[in-house]
Amino acid sequence: MKEILSEPAVASCVQRPVDVVFMLDGSERMGLEDHRRAKEFIEKVASKLTLASGQTDNRNARFALLQYGSPTEQRVEFALTHNLTVIYDALSKVNYMDSSSALGSAIIHAVNNLVIPRGDRLVRRNAELAFVFITDGITASEQLDEGVSAMRRAEGVPTVIAMGSDTDEEVLRKVSLGDMSAIFRGVDYSVLNNPSFFERFIRWIC
Template sequence: MDVFRLQLTVLLLLGGHMVSGVTVQECRRRPADLVFLLDGSGSIEPQDFTKAKSFVSDIIRKFEISSRAVHVGLIRFDSEAVVLIRLNEFRSAAQLLQKISQMKNFGGKTNTGSALQLAGTVLTDHRFGARDNVEKIVIVLTDGRSNKGVDVGVAAMSLKSKGVAPVIAVGVGGKINRAELQLIASS
């Protein structure tokens, strides 16, 4: 699937999930906490990491980033999961895009389970900027080849049980584990 069609699919999924019977413009500014989980492990080739960053940036450009609309957080994971952007850290797309452009992948193992757990914390803990009564959305960009840490299936179920929906899994690179991506994603 080419990048444009994938971005369009994500936008439609997000918009369709948030509300029905509204315009795309209304979906762009509907309050939501959106957290990206970006795989920066050794199994992600540098050019694929760059494509994943571009994908994240393109999605951010599609939404109104402001104190009353969409808030964006970002977790990069490899052997460890780290919050690089808290939900309350930036109030403009330009600031977010600058931070994302500077991100590097460091290699190491793929600890997707810990990233999913951390996303659950970020989306429910006010210290990370989580808001009450807004949509909670996670987009995971990975090859689906976890090899360290918490069981991915258990972590994904825990995240979904916290009311996070949708959870969207996007395959990155040429060696994708589709079964794990399906395990991560909402139905």
């Protein structure tokens, strides 16, 4: 019954074009087990949403993933793609950085390498550019304002997944552009497997 009830919310997303850039915290605060849970969540979201039929399809969803650590550690795990096999294969090869956290530098790197590399915008025309941050907000302050500004200029729409109680609320507010409803919270990363949490996220991202 729960699956049937959730179908209309998911179905409403089918024709709507959205390019989703996941920003995965690879800092030591994340921890290997929570990092694994976050990867499983990304895979589950990709398998749930209807993906575009090709790179030129102006409907449905595409995904990209950037893992970030220190200011010099930003790793594009995969660029915007509609190919579920590419997403699965790339996720299986993502290694946990176990580094520090420089979110501002990571946003700038994502915009310059995933969204507008060499000045050419890769986000599809009329598609929403969704940034999904998996972070507790505890990060270096350097370039954070510049990163948020870069996201604004790229017309990115942020969503923040912030698990646990030890979070930096000021950073979360800043990255969510002040929209507190865009911050998804839970006691820990096991919440990502909660069906109600998952369906709520799907409805939001759609």
